[in-house]
Amino acid sequence: MSLRRSKSGNRRGQTLVIAIMVMFVLAIVATIFILLVARNLSRSARMSSTDAVAAIAEAGVRYADEMLTASEDGADWRPVPDNLVATTPPDPDFEWLRPYSPTETGATGPTGGYTRFNYGQGRFLLRISYNPDPNVATSKYIKIESIGRWGIVEPTDPTTYSSGSARQRREITAFKPIGITDSTRFITNKDNRSVDVGLGVPGFATDYGRSDSSRYGVRGGPIRVNANLMWYGDLNANPSIDIFLRGIQADAPADDPTTNTHSDLIPIDIVAVAGDIKLDSDPNDDTKRVKVDLHELIRGSSGSFTDNVFHDMPASTDDDAGPTVVFDTKAGFYRDGRSVPDANKRPRGVKRIEPPLVDQPDPTNTSTRYRVLTLNSGERYHRSGGGWVNLGSLGWGKGVYIGNSGDVQNESETIFGGTTVRSDIMEEGNPRTTNWKGPYYVPPAAVITLEPDDVDAQGNHCFLITRTDSPRGRRAVWCDPSGAERPEWGATIRMPYPDPEHGRTLVGYMGNAAPTWIEGNGVIYAEGNIRIRGMLPKGMKLTIVSNANIYIDGSVLKYRDPKWKNSSTDAYRGADSTGGLALLARENVIVNTTQFFSPLNTIGADDYGTDSLTGGNSSHVVVRNSPDSRVRWGFEFGPYESENGTVPTNWMWFVRHSGEYGPAYINAWLNPGNTSPNWGILPLAASLGPTGLPPFVYGVGDPNFGPGLPPGAGVGSAFACNVFDLGAMSAAIYSAPGVPNILQIALDDGNYSRSNYWMGGMAVLPMDVRIEAIIYAQEGSFFVIPGYWLNPDPGDTDRAHRPPGVDPRFPLYGEPADIRIVVDGAVSENLPASISDVEKWMMKWGRIPATIGSTNFDTAHPGEGISFLYDDHVGWPLDDTNHQPVRVDAYGRALPLTPKLPVSGSLVYFGDVM
Incomplete structure (x- = not known):
């Protein structure tokens, strides 16, 4: 019994141990389970x-x-x-x-x-x-x-x-x-249309940028296109397109350690096309096509450039001919939008960048950004004799508002045809509008004249605005800073710049007797068209916006030191690197070549007419025998630029004119005033007129004023074409960039028989017109108005047999005037003008001959014409003297060149930290 009892007790002890061990294992498993659950919950x-x-x-x-x-x-x-x-x-x-x-x-x-x-x-x-x-x-x-x-x-x-x-x-x-601000030319294709857009011009060679051999130094020519790009040019030229793009060596381990050389390059300027790149060709021989040369300008450690030239760049469509990819981005400098790699396995795949919006709604969606910055930017004030008004609506806010909503050019359709801005500006003397007044195109617009040195008593730099509209049936009236109407000021106001750095000090602001300082935001906004010319004060940054079109009437310049000389070879031709201007239009930006010599008088319906030249298309301005009929023109010179010419030291006045029904005796003044020799009157007849007549009386159509002027020449439609040497007359001409000149013509009030005087066109040559600005045409295009030929007579083409009354130095029909246009900044547009329109203006402004007339009279810009340059200060706004940002905010953070610019609707990268 005792043995049986002992075995039973042992079994009970073993069971207890096993139970404890099982419980211990379960506890461990439970703990692990709890830990896993906790960790998973935490994770x-x-x-x-x-x-x-x-x-x-x-x-x-x-x-x-x-x-x-x-x-x-x-x-x-x-x-x-x-x-x-x-x-x-x-x-x-x-x-x-x-x-x-x-x-x-x-x-x-x-x-x-x-x-x-x-x-x-x-x-x-x-x-x-x-x-x-x-x-x-x-x-x-x-x-x-x-x-x-x-x-x-x-x-x-x-x-x-x-x-x-x-x-x-x-x-x-x-x-x-x-x-x-990123490219010489940016084609935004705002509505993302499936189109081929053209750059270059058939029959012309075009450069984008400057080579390292330029007398003015290297300039890059970056281009971006949100569509397919078709290159046009001279099919017989080799090349017809030259593109200069800068780059640097990659900061990477050397490919060849024995020589410490690098092969990888980093582009600074690129051609980026969000579509195919195509080449125009001869429809009868597709082997003859536009040749594009790409110049990679690689900057070395010393700052000098090495020009790696790649001839005959391929088209995207060359890949379609077979299984082998032939398109080459040349290390990423020249990219199209195809998703496959190039011939060297480098990426292409350029994506579209959405364009900025000039009419971008504000965050409340009740107004637009630029109206908020101007129209609504002033203080609300209860003006004497009137109700409450926001002083910004009168031009006295942080920005300047111009409410010229009547200065617009709406498209129209009639039984005789429709009218658009494009058709109006491209058809000289268009009878369907009243904007062509003789040889001048005068659109409805507020006229802005930039003044560099006009300082008022409060220390404000000022510019001029002239209103030409008639809101509510009466001429526009300016108000002073207290809101009171000032009809005695007339159409023109001397307005302080809305200086974004210094603001402006106004007398009578909100009725205050003491001068009052208000903040400036650097924005000028007009509801209608704007016409603009002039020069900015030193360091001024402005953004000028039109809800319609902007017309550029002449040089638009950054500040120049008066000591600067045209003989200098600096890259930016003396431009102030601390200033900047943006011209932003909701519709088009248009260079109005007919206003380079701009009439300062109002030209009424009876003050101009057609010439009725056989086979020609030309017109004139009428000057009558009354003080009010005197005609005055304003003009200024841009800084001289030519790779091949000689800096001019003398200027000639070219004029095409006649007497209406007989000889017309005129006087002419250049910069009239007591500071000019002989009060500015020009001795036009000093070497030509008959003895006994004053040298300042010139008889247009009088055979005594020749040489070799037969009877009838210079009368009616038989226009005389004269050239007057301003240097020989010791004329007081202001040739420094941006300095205004005034030329005046009137009928002589002496006792000579008189006829009305017809002025059919004139120019002071040579001339440079320079436009230094960020340019943007949101819905439309960048245009150049071709205008009339300086010599519109189609019968004057034979150098050996000039018509009677034509000075042999006068250009022949079809010869461009010696005026060179340079756009130095960045040009962006929805779609470029049609190639046919570009061809038309390039005929007159694209290639200046080496000589003009029938005497081999040398020009100052041989073989040159309208050019586009990219201003590095637009993309990298740094002061040339200290390389510091030219604009900063209150905390010292760098800002873009001009105030309150719109931005693209795209993000070009969105991801983890780079």
Whole structure:
């Protein structure tokens, strides 16, 4: 019994041990299970937070994108930096919210400069930067950096400092282009039409940029097209298109360590086409096609350039001929939009960049950005004798508003045909409108004259605005800063610039007796057309916007030091690197060549007529024997530029004129006044007139005023074409860039028989017209008005047999005048003008002959004509003297060249930190 009992007890003990061991194993398993569940829950929570902070970071980018696009500031928008100082306990975001500095100091550093925004249950830290550097192509873009973090932090509540994980965050970077500052030519194709757009001109050779052999130094010619690009040119030229693109060597390990050489290049300028690149060809012989040469200008360590030339660049469509890819991007300098790699396995795939909008709605969608910046930018004031008014609507806000809504050119259709701006400007003397007045195209517009040195008693730099519209049936009337109408001022006002750096000081503002300072935002906005010419004051930055068209009447210049000489060979021809101008039109931007010599008088319906030349198409202005009928013209010279010519030292006055029914005796003045010799009157007849007549009386159509003038020449439609040497007459001509000249003609009031005087066209030659601006035509195109030939007589083409009364130095029919147009800035447009329109204006402005007339009279711009150059200060606005940004905000952050620019609707990169 005892043995049986002992075995039973042992079994009970073993059972207990086994039970304990099983319980222990179960406890371990349970613990592991609990730990796994806890870890998975923690991981799930962490992953959820990771997704959440990524979404928060993306929200920060979207917020910045919206503010850059729609806020008043546009491309200038920046959040106010928090600029924290060290605290105890430390702010969890101090690393990013401390002040920015390029080097680490502890209290400041390169990670600083962010602004914190609480968002939902987290926060994003946001930094917007624009750091122009000519060695970094992407520095033209606005950089958006957003950091998403979990938890809300209130600076006034230190208990929130521990919310969320101290290490958990997501950093996202995006780049937003301005677009209109990036390229020599930017074809936006706003409506994304499937079209081939043309650059170049049939029969002409075209350069984009300047070579390293230019007397004025290298200039890049970047191009961007949101469509297929068709190159046009001279099919017999080799090449007909030259494109100069700058680049640098890649900062990478040497490909060949034995020679320490590099083969990788980084483009600074590129041709980027979001479609195919095509080459125009002879329809009868497709082997004869436009030849494009690509010049890679690689800058070395010494600053000099090496020109790597690639001849006969292929077309995208060359790949369609067979299985082998032949298109070559040449290290990324010349890219199309095809998704396949090029012949060297380099990417192509250019994507569309959405264009900026001049009429971008503001965030409330109740107005537009530029109306908010001008129309609504003043103080509300109850003016004496009237109601409440926003002084911005009268031109006295932070920006300048011009309410000329009647100065528009709407398209029309009649039984006799329709009228568009394009048809009006391209058809000289178009009878369907009243805008052609003799040889001059005078559109309805507010006229802006930029003045560089006009300073009022309060120290404001001023410019001129002339209104020509008649709102509500009466002539436009300007108001003073108190809101009171000032009809005695007439149509023209001397308006202080809305200086974005210094503001403007106004007398009588809101009825104040003392001068009052108000902020300036650098924006001028007009509801209708604008006409513009002149020169900016030193350091001035302006953005001028039209809700219709902008007409450029002559040179539009940055400031020039009066000591600068045309003989200089500096790259930017003396331009002030600290100034800048943007001309933004909702419709078209048009160079009005008929206004290079601009009538300062109002030309009425009875003051002009057609010449009725057989086979010709020309017209004239009538000058009568009355003081009011005197005609005055204004003109100015741009800085001289020519690769082949000689700097001019003398100027000639070319004039085509006649007496109406008999000889007309005229006087002419150049810059009349007591500072000019003989009060500015020109001795036109000093060597030609009959003895006994004063030298300042010239008889147009009088056979005594020759030489060799037969009876009848110079009368009626038989126009005389004279050339007067202004140097020989010691005329007081102002040849310095941007200085205005005035030329006046009147019938002599002596006792000579008189007839009305017909003036059919005139020019003071040689001349340079330079346009230094960011140019944008949102819905339309960049145009050049061809205008009439200086010599419109189709019978005057034989050098050996000139018509009676024509000076042998006068251009023949079909010879362009010696006037060179240079556009130096950046030109953006919806779609370029049709090739036929471009051909028409290039005939008159595209190629100046080496000599004109029948005496081999040398020109100052042989073989040259209208040219487009990219101004590096547009994309990289740095002062040439100290290489510092020319515009900064209140916190020292760099800004684009001109104020409040619109930005592209695209982001060119959106992703993790680069």
